[in-house]
Amino acid sequence: MGSFNDIVHNRKQCRGFVAKELDEDDLEKILEVALKSPRVSSETDSHFIIVDDKVQLSKLSDCNDIDSYLLKDAALAIVVIGNSLNNEFWVEDGSMAAVSMLYMAEQLGIGSYWVQVRKRGYYDGANSTEIIRGVLEIPEEYDVLCILGIGYAKEQGAVSEDCTKWENVHLNSF
Numbered sequence: 001m002g003s004f005n006d007i008v009h010n011r012k013q014c015r016g017f018v019a020k021e022l023d024e025d026d027l028e029k030i031l032e033v034a035l036k037s038p039r040v041s042s043e044t045d046s047h048f049i050i051v052d053d054k055v056q057l058s059k060l061s062d063c064n065d066i067d068s069y070l071l072k073d074a075a076l077a078i079v080v081i082g083n084s085l086n087n088e089f090w091v092e093d094g095s096m097a098a099v100s101m102l103y104m105a106e107q108l109g110i111g112s113y114w115v116q117v118r119k120r121g122y123y124d125g126a127n128s129t130e131i132i133r134g135v136l137e138i139p140e141e142y143d144v145l146c147i148l149g150i151g152y153a154k155e156q157g158a159v160s161e162d163c164t165k166w167e168n169v170h171l172n173s174f
């Protein structure tokens with residue numbers, strides 16, 4: 001089990017999955033960090049829809065014309081949603097949960113893939129959120145932030161160039 005430092009340095013977006021199911025305990029660990037992640041108030045929650053049904057996964061993999069197709073081969077997807085009517089910080093809350101899940105997956109040797117949903121859709125104007133709402137029967141007051149594809153990575157990608165921009169860190173003023 002790597003240190004948090006190792007996890008941060010090694011985590012990479014997974015761009016291909018092998019056909020292998022996820023261990024239930026591992027899924028529980030991933031979900032637990034989402035449920036324990038920092039949020040704006042204990043009164044507000046994100047919700048997480050686990051999709052492991054292949055037909056449903058295939059429908060989700062068609063929610064945009066950019067990169068959602070990769071979801072088709074994931075062991076499962078975790079759809080991160082929030083109540084945008086009663087929580088103006090649903091995006092921040094959901095993002096904290098999503099990033100926590102990415103790091104926990106990495107710690108467990110599991111690949112993850114972020115498909116952005118909010119403000120995304122098809123070039124022809126179809127809206128990803130509305131497509132997913134229909135597939136998963138999500139109530140109107142909830143909005144979809146992202147879908148995480150989760151599974152075992154097909155191949156380890158080449159180690160990419162270090163793009164750590166230390167110049168983006170400022171001391172005392174911009």
Ligand SMILES: Cc1cc2nc3c(=O)[nH]c(=O)nc-3n(C[C@H](O)[C@H](O)[C@H](O)COP(=O)(O)O)c2cc1C
Binds near residue numbers: 011013067
């Ligand atoms: C808010 C957010 C939205 C993202 N949306 C997508 C996406 O729609 N499709 C995708 O392939 N990757 C998406 N990513 C992943 C980034 O493209 C990826 O993290 C970035 O290229 C850096 O690569 P790395 O994660 O391997 O370091 C998203 C990441 C974040 C934080």
